Amino acid sequence: MKLLKNPLLVTSIGILLVFILWVFLFTEAAYEVIEVASVWVRNYFGYFYLYLGLGYVLLLLAIALSPWGKIKLGKKNAKPEHSLWAWTAMLYSAGMGAGILLRAVQEPVFMQQNPPYGSELSPEILALEFTFYQWGFTAWAFYGLFAMVIGYALFAQKKKVRVSAAIEDVIPYSAARKGIDVMTIITTVFGLIAAIGLGTTQINGGLNHIFKSDWGLTSVLTLTILISAIAFLSAWQGLNKGIKIISKVNIIGTLLLMFFVFVTSDMSEIISSFFFATAQYIIDFVPISLAFGNYNPGMAFLTDWTFYYWAFWLAWAPFTGIFIARISKGRTLRQLLLGVLILPSLGTFFWFSVFGTSAFQVIESWGSYSGEFSNVFSSLFVFLENYPMATALNFMTILLLIGFLVTSVDSAVFVLSMFTDKGKKNPKKKHRLLWSVLILLSTIALLLLGNVKPEIDVLTAVQKLLIITSLPFALFMVVMAGLFLYGLKKASK
Numbered sequence: 094m095k096l097l098k099n100p101l102l103v104t105s106i107g108i109l110l111v112f113i114l115w116v117f118l119f120t121e122a123a124y125e126v127i128e129v130a131s132v133w134v135r136n137y138f139g140y141f142y143l144y145l146g147l148g149y150v151l152l153l154l155a156i157a158l159s160p161w162g163k164i165k166l167g168k169k170n171a172k173p174e175h176s177l178w179a180w181t182a183m184l185y186s187a188g189m190g191a192g193i194l195l196r197a198v199q200e201p202v203f204m205q206q207n208p209p210y211g212s213e214l215s216p217e218i219l220a221l222e223f224t225f226y227q228w229g230f231t232a233w234a235f236y237g238l239f240a241m242v243i244g245y246a247l248f249a250q251k252k253k254v255r256v257s258a259a260i261e262d263v264i265p266y267s268a269a270r271k272g273i274d275v276m277t278i279i280t281t282v283f284g285l286i287a288a289i290g291l292g293t294t295q296i297n298g299g300l301n302h303i304f305k306s307d308w309g310l311t312s313v314l315t316l317t318i319l320i321s322a323i324a325f326l327s328a329w330q331g332l333n334k335g336i337k338i339i340s341k342v343n344i345i346g347t348l349l350l351m352f353f354v355f356v357t358s359d360m361s362e363i364i365s366s367f368f369f370a371t372a373q374y375i376i377d378f379v380p381i382s383l384a385f386g387n388y389n390p391g392m393a394f395l396t397d398w399t400f401y402y403w404a405f406w407l408a409w410a411p412f413t414g415i416f417i418a419r420i421s422k423g424r425t426l427r428q429l430l431l432g433v434l435i436l437p438s439l440g441t442f443f444w445f446s447v448f449g450t451s452a453f454q455v456i457e458s459w460g461s462y463s464g465e466f467s468n469v470f471s472s473l474f475v476f477l478e479n480y481p482m483a484t485a486l487n488f489m490t491i492l493l494l495i496g497f498l499v500t501s502v503d504s505a506v507f508v509l510s511m512f513t514d515k516g517k518k519n520p521k522k523k524h525r526l527l528w529s530v531l532i533l534l535s536t537i538a539l540l541l542l543g544n545v546k547p548e549i550d551v552l553t554a555v556q557k558l559l560i561i562t563s564l565p566f567a568l569f570m571v572v573m574a575g576l577f578l579y580g581l582k583k584a585s586k
Contacts, residue, residue: 297309
């Protein structure tokens, strides 16, 4: 078979199969190893993640506002392949998707009930500000850096869709370049299976809430197989036929859900909270990003939240960044970077303002709070019970979760296939089939890890796994950014 003559594909498959078999055969021992390793990474590299995030935000802003921002991804007279609306819908669906449904209520309420640090701000505004911090500029800076580097290599330098192609002029060693591509593939797979595991568990939580049932792991595994199958069919159809259509449907559905909650809640309070929390976030961005002085929430809080989020965004950076690069032909670096940093961030801020502020008002109307929104997998469904047409809204949320997961999976399958099919922009369908199966098996392994002990869940397993698997890639991204700047400076002489 030709596939067996592809060293990049064979090496990546081999590593993933070893992980899958290890977890399938020695689930509890595997979890113990992952737990110990995650503590080590947190203790020695936790703050490195923080500083890296701030550094990338400042770097991308500097490049966007510099003369380099005028560089076009493509020919000088090329126009963007996709409209601003379609481009934003696709990058948002691939980059955030199901996550904003998972955390829409649970995270702002947690921050309100457990303020990360002492502040003169009201608990509600502080909760929104810190939620914005974890979903805002930094997350999109990780994606944007990758999109910029790959987009420049792909459309300005006419290179193949591989991470190694962006640095091949500086690193001539074939083995080193293949190692970088393998690392990128493995990081991508782990970031993706984390999202699928969390998303399918939330769908299961929603179904349990609606039908007053107690479906467990078997139900989650069935949902995982279903979503993987739909995603494969979408990836099989290709970028314009499958992924683009589902992305637009996702965004429209999400906007309708948000608009319904917005107009049936205190709209003036939501708008006020959005503007005030956004302004405060911008003012406090640097000290929050450094966990400096009074803005330091402590190691335990950072580990459970910020370090985990930064590891998650890093794990998603390869496939999301490459996907964004793939759809950004015809745009300048300035349009790409400012668009990626600002548009989805503001959309996310308004989303959390709507659901967070509305949840605060629901709690206030109850008069007391007993953790009704504390379960990350059911909090949104519990919240929607306080609104008209609750059952219809809950079913709509489940459909949105499915749509977002399908978009994330098919985007990743497409990107992974481009990697292993010699960097082709439209990879062969047998690669798409192979990656769909591998992603499904890897997700099942993660779900087993998340159910190995009664006191943990999938979120716990994801937090521990990602902080380990993201570290090599985080270190590499520093090198990649330096080499990219060196290449730009050299080209501009």
